[in-house]
Each structure stands twice: as structure tokens, then as C-alpha cells.
Amino acid sequence: MAKTVIVSCGTAIATSTVAAKAIEEACKAAGIDVVTKQCKAAEIKNFVDGADLIVTTSQVRFDPGIPVINGLAFLTGIGKDKVIEEIIATLKG
Amino acid sequence: MDSFLVGLKALFDTLGSTVMLPIIIFVFALVLGTKPGKAFRSAVIIGVAFIGINLIIGLMWGSIDGVAKAMVANAGIERDIIDVGWPAAAAIAFGTDVGLWVIPVALLVNIVLLALRLTKTLNVDVWNFWHFAFAGSLVYAATGNLTLGIASAAVAAALMLFFADWTAPAVQDFYNLPGISIPHGTSTAYVALAIPINLLLDRIPGLKDLDADPDAIERRFGPTFGDPMVMGLIIGIILGLIGYFGEFASAGFIATFGKILLLGVNLAAVMVLLPRMVSILMEGLIPISEAAREFMQKRASGREVYIGLDSAILIGHPAVISASLVLVPIAILLSIILPGNRMLLFADLAIFPFVIALTGPVTKGNVVRMIIIGTLIIIVGFYLGNAMAPAMTDAAANAGFAFPEGASQISSVGDGFIWIPWAFMVLGGGLGWIGVILFTVVMAVFWYFYKKNTAAWEAAAGGPAAGD
Numbered sequence: 001m002a003k004t005v006i007v008s009c010g011t012a013i014a015t016s017t018v019a020a021k022a023i024e025e026a027c028k029a030a031g032i033d034v035v036t037k038q039c040k041a042a043e044i045k046n047f048v049d050g051a052d053l054i055v056t057t058s059q060v061r062f063d064p065g066i067p068v069i070n071g072l073a074f075l076t077g078i079g080k081d082k083v084i085e086e087i088i089a090t091l092k093g
Numbered sequence: 094m095d096s097f098l099v100g101l102k103a104l105f106d107t108l109g110s111t112v113m114l115p116i117i118i119f120v121f122a123l124v125l126g127t128k129p130g131k132a133f134r135s136a137v138i139i140g141v142a143f144i145g146i147n148l149i150i151g152l153m154w155g156s157i158d159g160v161a162k163a164m165v166a167n168a169g170i171e172r173d174i175i176d177v178g179w180p181a182a183a184a185i186a187f188g189t190d191v192g193l194w195v196i197p198v199a200l201l202v203n204i205v206l207l208a209l210r211l212t213k214t215l216n217v218d219v220w221n222f223w224h225f226a227f228a229g230s231l232v233y234a235a236t237g238n239l240t241l242g243i244a245s246a247a248v249a250a251a252l253m254l255f256f257a258d259w260t261a262p263a264v265q266d267f268y269n270l271p272g273i274s275i276p277h278g279t280s281t282a283y284v285a286l287a288i289p290i291n292l293l294l295d296r297i298p299g300l301k302d303l304d305a306d307p308d309a310i311e312r313r314f315g316p317t318f319g320d321p322m323v324m325g326l327i328i329g330i331i332l333g334l335i336g337y338f339g340e341f342a343s344a345g346f347i348a349t350f351g352k353i354l355l356l357g358v359n360l361a362a363v364m365v366l367l368p369r370m371v372s373i374l375m376e377g378l379i380p381i382s383e384a385a386r387e388f389m390q391k392r393a394s395g396r397e398v399y400i401g402l403d404s405a406i407l408i409g410h411p412a413v414i415s416a417s418l419v420l421v422p423i424a425i426l427l428s429i430i431l432p433g434n435r436m437l438l439f440a441d442l443a444i445f446p447f448v449i450a451l452t453g454p455v456t457k458g459n460v461v462r463m464i465i466i467g468t469l470i471i472i473v474g475f476y477l478g479n480a481m482a483p484a485m486t487d488a489a490a491n492a493g494f495a496f497p498e499g500a501s502q503i504s505s506v507g508d509g510f511i512w513i514p515w516a517f518m519v520l521g522g523g524l525g526w527i528g529v530i531l532f533t534v535v536m537a538v539f540w541y542f543y544k545k546n547t548a549a550w551e552a553a554a555g556g557p558a559a560g561d
Contacts, residue, residue: 010408013368017375041409058409076400077386
């Protein structure tokens with residue numbers, strides 16, 4: 001079954017699109033079937049059900065009960081490979 | 094140079110931005126070293142995004158223009174400037190003749206200023222170069238001089254590096270984002286206004302210690318004012334009631350009621366669909382922005398630089414979210430009661446977190462103060478938005494967004510409420526080269542004082558003071 005990754009940022013438009021596309025590419029290369037869902041930071045609560053992982057370029061302020069990974073590296077380019085490794089390791093669980 | 098630009102411009106005008114921008118993006122992506130297949134796909138998807146945005150703007154237009162006219166006829170409320178929202182403003186800015194040039198021009202400005210050690214910011218947020226294009230497009234719309242428009246965009250890009258440097262320690266400390274700065278037009282513009290107001294509030298007894306609980310505000314306001322779709326529905330129904338109230342008697346209850354509800358659902362659809370379309374545009378820009386980032390980082394290696402990012406990364410902060418939620422009803426109220434205002438607030442109700450994000454460090458996260466400062470920004474903004482509407486409507490036409498003959502004008506909160514494009518429009522549009530040079534000189538003077546008194550400036554913006 002496909003893994004669901006929530007990708008959140010301030011608007012669900014700009015920075016989360018960058019992170020979501022990068023995650024989709026990396027997972028495809030690693031042979032993981034993945035679906036990304038973009039949302040605003042304030043909406044994460046509505047998306048958590050059935051999701052496997054949250055990657056956020058802004059902040060998560062509550063305990064969502066699933067792993068949260070900071071996706072700032074997708075924007076800065078610094079440490080991006082490490083974050084991708086972390087995401088893949090989490091999804092392979 | 095000018096005849097070359099004029100020749101290119103004739104070609105662009107014939108083909109239109111839906112065709113031209115993809116071609117430019119394709120060539121530019123290849124130059125920066127993107128693989129042809131990837132460059133081609135992202136180029137085409139940008140054209141697709143433009144078509145999608147145009148469709149949704151058409152839907153918004155068909156819905157709002159009719160009710161705006163009915164409001165004038167039936168209720169005497171004249172609101173003929175329609176807020177198309179920052180997603181449309183960004184598409185317009187990238188789609189004008191200035192927008193076609195903004196990416197290489199802003200990158201060049203950044204490289205030069207980094208090399209001269211005038212800035213520490215490496216702006217990799219290529220998407221938000223649209224703010225510079227927006228300012229330049231207004232100058233171009235006012236003067237018809239493309240070189241002047243591009244020069245204005247270049248100066249706007251430099252100004253944003255200055256603002257990003259100045260606010261960087263505040264951002265890094267308050268939002269806990271080491272090494273990051275925010276060269277974002279909508280967010281940095283009003284820091285200079287927030288500082289004196291905050292100092293003034295420090296002196297007012299009673300107000301001085303007032304604060305509010307962000308979580309309580311979010312619980313109360315979040316479900317309605319935090320959801321653009323619900324806001325679209327509510328606004329549609331309210332506008333419909335004002336505009337079409339008289340038709341209950343003449344056209345029958347069911348027909349009129351249906352018309353009002355349909356308006357609500359149409360506007361809810363715009364709120365959901367417009368951001369999706371812009372997200373497609375973003376997808377097309379990713380290869381360019383990644384290639385540009387690598388290109389820039391190679392040239393800045395071994396230096397202490399701030400990575401300049403979108404203020405979207407700040408928006409999760411509770412104080413920012415809750416203060417912006419309260420600003421939504423305040424802004425709607427202001428759009429009704431402000432004397433002389435002709436702008437109908439609609440598509441940009443979700444932008445307020447961006448407008449006040451950098452007042453967070455200035456006020457140390459005080460929600461009440463952020464609301465007060467935000468309200469003042471919005472009041473100023475309405476008048477700037479009204480003033481910029483004709484030029485913005487011209488810029489939209491230049492970008493190939495077709496508005497019906499005799500239709501209303503357009504504006505937006507981002508960046509229609511922002512003083513930077515307004516100042517460019519007044520100075521560059523009114524005085525031509527002299528105006529743009531004047532802007533540059535004033536900027537250089539402030540930059541000089543910032544460089545002389547860096548610590549004090551940065552502390553005023555909310556950065557950690559010496560000894561903190």
C-alpha cells in the first residue's frame with residue numbers, strides 16, 4: 001500500500017510544493033510507493049488520519065502521533081541528502 | 094540595448110506569456126545546466142499553470158463583477174476594485190515583459206552585491222522574485238519603458254537583500270532558524286513602520302502589558318476565518334444578499350436565493366482552486382530555482398552567508414497565526430467603512446500571516462500589538478491598493494490576462510498593500526529615470542547607516558541585543 005506523507009508549509013502553495021516534489025522523486029528512486037498531501041501548517045490536524053509521516057517547512061506545535069521531519073533542507077539545499085535518507089528510512093520503518 | 098529589447102518585446106506581445114514564459118524558462122533552465130527533458134517538462138507545465146490561473150480568474154471575474162455592479166445599483170456601495178489575491182498578482186508579475194527578465198536580473202544583482210560584500214543574503218527563493226517583477230511591471234505599465242521597468246525590478250531586488258540582512262538576526266532568534274534570512278516583499282516592507290509603533294505602545298499605560306492567548310484565539314476564530322473556502326462561501330452569500338436583495342421581490346424567492354448560493358459556491362471554488370493553480374506554476378519553477386541555488390551557492394562557498402527563503406517557513410508560529418485570524422474580520426470591516434475605499438476585499442484574506450510575520454520579533458510575539466500594527470498596515474494598504482489598481486490592471490493586460498471591456502479594476506493585498514511597489518510606481522512612473530535613481534540613492538543612504546550601526550538596527554528589528 002502506498003505510504004502517505006503530509007507536506008506542510010505556510011500556504012500549501014510554494015515551499016511545500018518544492019518539498020513534496022523532491023520527496024516523490026526520492027521515493028520513486030528508492031522504490032517506495034508514496035502519496036504526498038500538501039497542507040497549511042495550521043491544518044495538519046485534519047490530515048493526520050491515515051498518514052505515515054509529516055514533513056514540514058514550518059513548525060508543528062502538537063504531538064501528531066506520527067513521525068515529523070523538518071524539510072527546511074529542501075529549500076536551502078544544505079543537508080538535503082541526509083533528510084531524504086531520514087525520510088526513506090522512516091517510510092521503510 | 095533598447096532596440097534589442099523592443100524587438101524582443103514585439104515577439105513576446107505576439108506570442109503572449111502563456112507561450113513566451115515557457116520558452117524563456119526552457120532556455121534559462123538549459124543555461125543553468127538542467128537536463129533538456131526536465132527543462133522541457135517544467136517549461137510546458139508553466140504554460141499549463143498560466144492557462145489554469147486564467148480560467149479561475151475568469152470564474153472569479155464572472156462571479157464578482159456582476160454582484161459588484163448590482164451592489165452599486167441596488168445598495169449604492171461602490172466597490173469596483175476587485176482583490177484578485179497574491180497568487181494572481183504573482184502570475185501577473187511573472188507574465189509581464191518585466192517578469193520575463195526578472196530571474197536572471199535579480200540573480201545578477203545578488204551575485205554583484207555578494208561579491209562587493211554589501212549583503213550577506215544569498216536569495217535562493219526564486220519564486221518570490223515576482224515581488225521585484227511586480228514593482229518593475231507597475232513602472233513599465235506607467236511609462237511604457239521596458240528598460241526602466243527592468244531597472245526598477247533590479248533596485249527592488251537590492252532593497253530586499255538589505256531588508257533581509259537587517260531582519261535576519263531577529264528572524265533567526267525569534268523563529269529559531271539559524272543561517273536564514275527572509276528577502277520577502279510582503280513581510281519585510283512594514284518592519285520600519287512596526288518599530289516606531291511598538292515603541293509608542295511601550296509608553297501607553299494599560300496597553301503596555303496587554304497580551305492575548307494565541308491558542309484561545311485560534312480555537313474561536315480558526316474554523317471560520319482560518320479556512321479560505323468557508324470565507325469564500327460566506328463572503329459570496331453576504332455580497333449576494335447586498336447586491337441581489339431587491340430581486341427577491343421581482344425575480345422570485347427561489348431564483349434569487351439560488352443565485353446567491355451559487356455565488357457563494359463559486360467564490361468558495363475560487364478560494365480552493367486558485368492556490369492549486371499557483372502550486373502548478375511553482376512546480377514548473379522548481380528546476381530553475383534548484384539550478385539557480387546550486388549556481389549561486391558555488392559562487393558563495395566559503396563565505397558566511399544567510400540563505401534567503403520564503404516567509405512561508407515562519408507561518409506556523411502561534412502568535413502570527415492567531416493575530417492574522419483576528420485581522421481577517423478587521424480587514425473586511427475596514428473595506429466597508431474606510432472613506433474613499435473602492436476595493437472589495439476577497440481573495441487575499443489568507444495573506445495576513447505574511448504581512449505581520451516580521452512584526453513578531455519586533456513585538457516579542459505580543460498578539461495584541463501585532464493586531465494593532467497589522468490594522469494600521471491594512472489601513473495604509475487599502476489606500477495604496479486603490480492608488481495602484483489602474484497600473485496593476487494595465488500590468489495584468491500586459492501579462493495576457495484578459496478582463497472584459499469596461500470591467501472593474503484589480504488589486505490585491507500582496508503586493509497591492511505594500512509601499513515598495515507603490516513607491517516605484519510613484520517615483521519611477523512619475524519621474525522616470527530620475528525617480529528610480531532617487532529611490533536608489535535613498536536606499537543607499539539607509540543602507541549606509543545600517544552598515545555603520547548594524548547592531549542597533551538589528552536590535553530594533555527584534556534581534557538579540559548585545560548582552561542578551
